[in-house]
Amino acid sequence: MREELNQGLIDFLKASPTPFHATRSLAKRLEAAGYVRLDEREAWRVESGGRYYVTRNDSSIIAIKLGKRPVLEGGLRLVGAHTDSPCLRVKPNPELHKQGFWQLGVEVYGGALLAPWFDRDLSLAGRVTYRAAGMVESQLVDFQAPIAVIPNLAIHLNREANQGWAINAQTELPPILAQLAAGEAREFRDLLAEQLTLEHGVVADAVLDYELSFYDTQGAAIIGLSGDFIAGARLDNLLSCYAGLQALLAADADESCVLVCTDHEEVGSCSACGADGPMLEQVLRRVLPEGDAFARVIQRSLLVSADNAHGVHPNYADKHDGNHGPKLNAGPVIKVNSNQRYATNSETAGFFRHLCLENEVPVQSFVTRSDMGCGSTIGPITASQLGVRTVDIGLPTFAMHSIRELAGSQDLAHLVKVLAAFYSSHDLP
Template sequence: MSFGSGRFTTDSAAEGLVAYLRTSPSPFHAVASSLSMLVEAGFTPLDERDAWPSEPGRYVTTRGGSLVAWSTERVLTRPFDGSGGGADDGDAGGERGAVAFRVVGAHTDSPNLRIKPRPDHERVGWQLLGVEPYGGLLLNSWLDRDLGLSGRVAVREADGSVGERLFAVDEPLLRVSQLAIHLDRSTNDALTLNKQLHMEPSWALSQAPLFVEWLAEQVRVEPVDVLSWDAMTHDVQPAARTGLHREFVAGARMDNLATSYAATQALIDAVERPAPEGEVPLVPLIALFDHEEIGSMSERGAFSNLLPTIFERIISTLGGGRDDVHRAMARTVIASGDMAHATHPNYADRHEPAHHIAMNGGPVLKINTNLRYATDSVGAAHFAAACREAGVPVQEFVVRSDLPCGSTVGPMTAALTGATTVDFGAPTLSMHSARELVGAADQAMYGAALAAFLAPGRD
């Protein structure tokens, strides 16, 4: 099955997602995976510390576990008058000197167990590592799984500067073993896990090296040169197509790497489409943020200056000033992508009865009257139009009125930019589990819809 004039097929999207998940055990690796895809498609990496080129082109920049990529190829070279304001708006539509952004937002982080700064200790002969749960993870899903380690290490370089190393050990190093039912007969009635006492993974019986020594070996430095780390566990069971007809993809970190992958693919597709004539030039852009699962309040989260700063710098490279930035944001539409709850066959009563969400039923508009999702009627219309252009169905999710509603990067992005914003997702089961489930066909529809959103009217 194919969508978006055949560019997005069920098999290619599903297999591509499986490969992406396998190379992306941490947010830093997800950024590296997307960066590799974008560079192969002709995007030039930019450092935030450098001056940025004024020539139109395809560009990407990273900030830790976050990535932003865009293309100005469809914008005339320096379309503004360079006076700090917009060009003369003498035309009837007031469009001269104007650009707009089309943005797809997602996040690279997922709930997991992260290694503490002083993790080494022993209990009744077992060598354990101290961990702290990150985000709202389903604790029980991390029991009795083979866990690897990955992340980022800050090291002292030979010249005394601070450098960064990524590491990923995709081997079964750690395990959080569950208590046998013989020792707690109530386990099947109500499993209660203490995050401090019950979630520490074991990794040896005999004397183990200090974690810092083991980590130094992975990044090929001396232990004294390991300054700090962002180290985390991941399930080493690889993602895979599942189901009788291979209609599902099961794997870790679907929330929200399924969106990060689809957004990356969609941008690569969108920049290859011809631009329509006679319209305000659009700058397609994706923003993959870190730290969504813990509130986005960081230097690289959605609540940071990352996206507004890049808007301003892009307009500056085109010759515009502050007023042009605000004009562009007023014309901008942002689609905030995060996974959506598919209706669970064993818990159908936990879902809004008039808004069941079908797996492989197409992208999902996420709507909440109290604005836990940023969707309003205008934003919903833009996203629905993209789905229609891509030839994919669209579903609508509303949480039960007597249940609390989660949130996304959408509301804070809308508040920071003032742009029309819509929240959307792809149907998912077992959200925040160590291993989640999505539909294979949904991934193709996801990518096709996002490409149409980033480049409307260009199919």
């Protein structure tokens, strides 16, 4: 079971280099399990026992399983995660021709660790909008091959590199795509038109715009002398998306369940398809009873917000509170912050801890050091938007926001087990 889940995650990460691809991957798996796509522009007909999903912007997805038990009686069991990860996004007019090299200007998306992006084999993926036969269309593209690199400067020319180096995102991050002949220049949109033809057989009159990200072509892998770890890009937070999907597919048919995976968490979630936008409430209002009954359902519901937690690093253990250092392969972490950077309270934490104990899943707690700032996630945002009780949890991770992160190879199975138990639980607090 553990090995199968880990390999499934590795395959999912490979198929999901961007939020667009992650959403498409989730949708394909839901459709294979009998979920029906709902179009937000059309009228909906939903029924008890039905399975549905909705996407917005091609980068956020909500899956809903309506149970046999009346939703006014049992409420909703929601699991939330996010589809985006810090990365380098290509600028609208990116062409740079310097010293005979073709480079692309990039913008840093989210709070990325920049140093690990150097000397990696990079590819490019995302969404391209184009005109063909007078129509405006969009397609997802993925070059897959390593087409770019950001070479480091030799230490001989940067003697202070190991004493601390402030990376200039404007001047030091443009990846190199090719070496050009004297006087030669390349247009990025021409390259995208070629890729559309190669990947989709599309002959575009013009490439109008795009949202494209560089990514590391090295695939995720189980590593360590005893296979203790899983290393890969975008574990934050595609690991939680995948765990939520597996749990949803394993849930029984009695209770009503929701999986919500939204874009733009790494930049604040404030968008039409982000957790700080209207998407979740708008979708739920279309499938749940109206008016007073809707509020009653929400107050009978509970959200498990699943986003990676900071594992205690052996080289930097002093960065953690001494009593709250989550360990890899020791189970999911309940995240607590008295200043509401996490939405966990004693009731929701207690219920999640109860689920873990009942299902023999190890569980841990995380509180940041009192002299350090605390990050946040979709939990407080969704709680404030929807008014739903929430517990923030996640699997411990090293190198969060790096181009290659590290988690425990046993923890995915722990998380899927407790989330499946949550989806199937008959009594919420």
